[in-house]
Amino acid sequence: MIELIGVSKRFDNGREALSNLSLSLPRGSLTFLTGHSGAGKSTLLKLLLRMELPTRGQVMVGGANLAQMPRRAVPRYRQRIGVVFQDHMLLSDRSVFDNVAIPLVIGGYREADRARRVRAALTRVGLLDKEKQLPTQLSAGEQQRVGIARAVVNRPAVLLADEPTGNLDPELSREVMGLFHLFQQVGVTVLIATHDLELVGSFGDRVVELADGRLKDREAGDGPAS
Amino acid sequence: MAPRPEATVDARVRLSAPATWLLHHKLACAATVSRLGAERISTLLVMLTIGIALALPGLLFVAVERVAEVTERWDGTPRINVFLSEDGGAERAARWEAMADVAEVVYQSPQASLDELLAATGFGGAAFGAAMDGILAGFEGNPLPAVAIVTPTPAAAAPARVRALAVELQKEEGVEGVQVDLEWLQRLQAGLALMQRLTWGLGILLAAAVVLVVGSLTRMAVAQREDEIRVLKLVGGSDGFVLRPFLYLGLIFGLAGGFAAVLLLALALAFIGVPVADLARSYGSDFRLGEMPWAVALVLFGGGGLLGWLAAMLTAGRQISAIEP
Ligand SMILES: Nc1ncnc2c1ncn2[C@@H]1O[C@H](COP(=O)(O)OP(=O)(O)OP(=O)(O)O)[C@@H](O)[C@H]1O
Ligand SMILES: [Mg+2]
Numbered sequence: 001m002i003e004l005i006g007v008s009k010r011f012d013n014g015r016e017a018l019s020n021l022s023l024s025l026p027r028g029s030l031t032f033l034t035g036h037s038g039a040g041k042s043t044l045l046k047l048l049l050r051m052e053l054p055t056r057g058q059v060m061v062g063g064a065n066l067a068q069m070p071r072r073a074v075p076r077y078r079q080r081i082g083v084v085f086q087d088h089m090l091l092s093d094r095s096v097f098d099n100v101a102i103p104l105v106i107g108g109y110r111e112a113d114r115a116r117r118v119r120a121a122l123t124r125v126g127l128l129d130k131e132k133q134l135p136t137q138l139s140a141g142e143q144q145r146v147g148i149a150r151a152v153v154n155r156p157a158v159l160l161a162d163e164p165t166g167n168l169d170p171e172l173s174r175e176v177m178g179l180f181h182l183f184q185q186v187g188v189t190v191l192i193a194t195h196d197l198e199l200v201g202s203f204g205d206r207v208v209e210l211a212d213g214r215l216k217d218r219e220a221g222d223g224p225a226s
Numbered sequence: 227m228a229p230r231p232e233a234t235v236d237a238r239v240r241l242s243a244p245a246t247w248l249l250h251h252k253l254a255c256a257a258t259v260s261r262l263g264a265e266r267i268s269t270l271l272v273m274l275t276i277g278i279a280l281a282l283p284g285l286l287f288v289a290v291e292r293v294a295e296v297t298e299r300w301d302g303t304p305r306i307n308v309f310l311s312e313d314g315g316a317e318r319a320a321r322w323e324a325m326a327d328v329a330e331v332v333y334q335s336p337q338a339s340l341d342e343l344l345a346a347t348g349f350g351g352a353a354f355g356a357a358m359d360g361i362l363a364g365f366e367g368n369p370l371p372a373v374a375i376v377t378p379t380p381a382a383a384a385p386a387r388v389r390a391l392a393v394e395l396q397k398e399e400g401v402e403g404v405q406v407d408l409e410w411l412q413r414l415q416a417g418l419a420l421m422q423r424l425t426w427g428l429g430i431l432l433a434a435a436v437v438l439v440v441g442s443l444t445r446m447a448v449a450q451r452e453d454e455i456r457v458l459k460l461v462g463g464s465d466g467f468v469l470r471p472f473l474y475l476g477l478i479f480g481l482a483g484g485f486a487a488v489l490l491l492a493l494a495l496a497f498i499g500v501p502v503a504d505l506a507r508s509y510g511s512d513f514r515l516g517e518m519p520w521a522v523a524l525v526l527f528g529g530g531g532l533l534g535w536l537a538a539m540l541t542a543g544r545q546i547s548a549i550e551p
Contacts, residue, residue, distance in 0.1 A: 049460065051551050072464070079462030089457045103461050105253060108246025113239040150461065 007057035035210035041193035082156035088147035254470035276483020283429035319374035327382035440537035480534020
């Protein structure tokens with residue numbers, strides 16, 4: 001589903017965040033992306049979201065080559081990618097409900113289905129009672145969970161998450177991870193960037209470790225291999 | 227490839243492309259309206275600013291068009307006053323009716339001219355009769371000449387033909403002078419043409435001002451909401467989707483401004499209509515500014531909306547496609 005072939009990313013300031021990285025994530029796999037701060041985890045996710053283009057190499061998602069994707073095709077591509085951001089990126093002037101509903105509005109879901117799906121997603125992250133509140137009235141962990149609800153609400157083919165448990169206590173973290181596994185089980189390809197090695201260790205999934213933009217692949221447990 | 231989980235239910239829960247497009251428009255419009263509703267005062271100020279900018283050329287246009295309309299009606303009946311030197315003019319003048327370009331000749335004796343003058347100047351009343359008699363006593367008899375008022379046929383009513391006819395009449399025997407009632411009309415028409423151009427010029431300038439005002443307002447709104455735009459693009463919103471609320475912002479500013487312009491113009495016409503009619507009456511005219519023409523109201527309203535939409539499209543469109551998440 002996700003295929004990186006010899007990918008390098010050098011920013012305008014000369015900093016090379018990723019160097020000759022090759023990686024293959026099959027459909028329906030769940031992969032943790034770890035590495036020290038500045039290792040290039042967020043950069044890799046940005047390439048997959050086509051927020052950045054690789055300096056060299058190929059980034060393929062679902063058969064599409066992102067480097068060659070025309071600009072006008074990008075929105076439709078992103079509609080199939082669920083993403084949880086490191087800084088959750090909620091709209092501060094819209095209610096929790098409206099925030100979660102955005103991908104459904106963009107995708108043209110019927111109003112009744114929007115409401116049903118938003119409530120289902122909010123129930124999954126335990127925030128159904130907060131649907132009318134503004135994001136600023138929520139704790140950091142709650143905001144993070146709203147971000148997760150928005151990422152999964154339209155059942156994307158690929159789910160990317162950047163530090164999705166950064167602001168959650170261990171119990172909530174485990175719940176969120178359980179949620180991600182649930183999506184994996186229905187065929188969603190999940191990639192989670194995280195520092196939380198304890199969390200990584202407690203599941204038997206594949207772990208990809210980055211160091212200075214290079215691969216330090218290590219298999220953990222019996223997760224699906226590339 | 228395994229079927230995506232949502233593929234099986236897609237058709238039942240998702241709208242068709244046109245319905246989605248409509249939904250996006252509806253939501254964008256509603257969002258913009260509620261945003262503006264939360265800032266009523268500044269919205270009202272913008273509306274008035276645009277309204278004044280549009281009402282000004284509107285008023286000028288209505289006034290100039292009304293004057294042009296009235297002068298066009300005069301245009302059909304130019305007259306030539308032929309001053310005759312001596313007696314026997316009546317018969318000579320009557321013969322001119324046979325000329326090809328002449329429709330009618332009305333002979334007016336010196337006495338009739340005097341009566342008309344007295345009536346027109348208001349000196350005919352008893353109070354002034356004595357004074358006028360005194361003035362006239364300075365002359366030997368009636369100082370006014372006999373006049374033949376020549377009306378050209380409608381076919382010969384064009385200024386050039388009338389002038390040619392006047393030259394011809396000038397050559398006739400016993401004609402002392404010819405006065406064509408045309409110069410002032412030509413001057414008025416030249417003046418009107420100038421005013422029409424000025425109106426258009428002013429209209430274009432002020433329309434540009436409206437575009438600039440709405441453009442800078444939408445530019446500010448986009449800049450203020452850059453973070454939101456970034457988020458919307460990241461979750462799959464197209465440039466068009468992101469742009470739409472700002473287009474509605476421009477459109478609503480423009481329509482509201484156009485509406486304000488219509489109100490202001492109607493108010494102005496009512497306000498200066500009475501003194502204009504009084505002024506015209508003092509010149510013996512029944513000229514009226516009249517009511518607001520519907521076409522003008524429609525152009526102000528629709529034009530305002532169009533300008534606003536255009537301004538938002540030009541500024542926000544480029545701005546938004548430049549925002550890379
Ligand atoms: N827009 C940018 N311009 C220049 N350099 C950048 C840019 N974005 C990231 N970098 C650099 O690229 C490197 C990798 O950054 P990245 O954000 O991918 O790290 P990370 O692994 O996500 O770190 P963290 O765990 O702290 O989030 C860093 O050294 C960073 O300074
Ligand atoms: Mg990061």
